[in-house]
Amino acid sequence: MFIRDRGTTRTIRLKKTNNNKEGVLLKFLLDTHCHTISSGHAYSTIKEIAEEAADLGLKLIAMTDHGPAMQGSPNIFHFGNLRVIPEYIKGVRVLKGVEANITDFDGGLDVPEKYLKKLDIVIASLHEACIDSGTVEENTRALVGAMLNPYVDIIAHPGNPYYPIDIDRLLQCAKDTGTLIEINNSSFLGSRKGSSENCRIIAAKAKEMGVVLAAGSDCHICYDVGKFNKIEEIFEELEMPEALVINTDPLKLIDYLNKKGKKVSLQVRMDW
Secondary structure, eight states, X not given: OEEOOTTOOEEEEOOOBTTBTTOOEEEEOEEEEEOOGGGSSOOOOHHHHHHHHHHHTOOEEEEEEEOTTSTTOOOTHHHHSGGGSOSEETTEEEEEEEEXXXXXXXXXXXXXXXXXXXOSEEEEEOOTTTOOOOOHHHHHHHHHHHHTSTTOOEEOOTTOTTSOOOHHHHHHHHHHHTOEEEEEGGGGTTTTXXXXXXHHXXXXXXXXXXXXXXXXXXXXXXXXXXXXXXXXXXXXXXXXXXXXXXXXXXXXXXXXXXXXXXXXXXOOOTTO
């Protein structure tokens, strides 16, 4: 069952199993991957995204504009001034972060450490506009190198077929470093054609290995915030445990970030 109504959180009921006759309800209460107009090829302000998220019943969003190596993206000083954005907009907690570009096969990023250490959340990813694909070993090494950076919290859209990788090695490193692996809804909708099967394999192996996943809309306009329809289909098919989905509880994400040494707060409401 899928629900997307204004004022209603996204909910899926996982398939019934022998041990679970009623099925398990997963509620998606947060979106870890959102782009504002500052990314250059996105079309909404953070205010518009937060207001749309509030209308959908989301409790938290992460503002993760592209790092400066992406053409049209903001100057590095954009990330140094995110403190001026309120922590809450229309009751939605706004985490201030970045989708940093991996710029070499050692996992180097286009955002200096002095900026990374001040952000609430850091995504790292490979983009064709910033680095050409290498061999499977090189692409995998790039992602592993990024995960070894203590400020990186999430690896985004690793299912992109343009960058073939060793999925087992990726997931083992994610488990060892405590890095979240993203299943990206936009990857199913044309952003990275051919990603669907890779994403499904990554999700299935993550379940087997006990690696925690982050569902990211990768929205570039406010109307796509909290859009997880394709991810929901995979999670339902795989009967993904709630414990392996960071999006079901804002406190899970906040606790995860704080255990990594960040100082992120959250006002918990009784109606959650």
